[in-house]
Amino acid sequence: xxxxxxxxxxxxxxxxxxxxxxxxxxxxxxxxxxxxxxxxxxxxxxx
Amino acid sequence: xxxxxxxxxxxxxxxxxxxxxxxxxxxxxxxxxxxxxxxxxxxxxxxxxxxxxxxxxxxxxxxxxxxxxxxxxxxxxxxxxxxxxxxxxxxxxxxxxxxxxxxxxxxxxxxxxxxxxxxxxxxxxxxxxxxxxxxxxxxxxxxxxxxxxxxxxxxxxxxx
Numbered sequence: 001x002x003x004x005x006x007x008x009x010x011x012x013x014x015x016x017x018x019x020x021x022x023x024x025x026x027x028x029x030x031x032x033x034x035x036x037x038x039x040x041x042x043x044x045x046x047x
Numbered sequence: 048x049x050x051x052x053x054x055x056x057x058x059x060x061x062x063x064x065x066x067x068x069x070x071x072x073x074x075x076x077x078x079x080x081x082x083x084x085x086x087x088x089x090x091x092x093x094x095x096x097x098x099x100x101x102x103x104x105x106x107x108x109x110x111x112x113x114x115x116x117x118x119x120x121x122x123x124x125x126x127x128x129x130x131x132x133x134x135x136x137x138x139x140x141x142x143x144x145x146x147x148x149x150x151x152x153x154x155x156x157x158x159x160x161x162x163x164x165x166x167x168x169x170x171x172x173x174x175x176x177x178x179x180x181x182x183x184x185x186x187x188x189x190x191x192x193x194x195x196x197x198x199x200x201x202x203x204x205x206x207x
Binding site for chain 2: 001002003005006007008009010011013014021022024025027028029031032035036038039042043
């Protein structure tokens, strides 16, 4: 599964302009920050 | 010694039904026992975004919780630098554009001055590819990497 995701994502990144890639990486970082906060909140109620 | 784990190891750690789960847990516990620093970085985030799309958010939250629970450090790295180094690897024909994400992990490991890169994907993370990566790294004045499955790293470094 992971290898398929990597290949798809690799090809998608190849098609992006440098500006689009920059936005994509910035977006990924924001998603990560959000997920981390969600994971923390969930941990607080399940433990 | 400073280890970087790729997303395959982080996912196995988080999923008790994954075939490499027990070995991944054992690997991280051995690193903890030997006080070896263990890291993940931005390429994991990039992949998690896609995993959310395909597998849903629950899976990603599990991976993030697990990374934190095992005390694995998240190290920041500039994705522009990761991209540029992965391009140098591509130009050296180490892997093809279809495997850019694999090269991201090599690049992040190198830029973070990690000495070892652990992955369950032995097709793209092995000794032969590491030799080619290390030739480029030498020219770029970056560290040489030891690359392989967690079990290989445990044996090689006597972490048993």
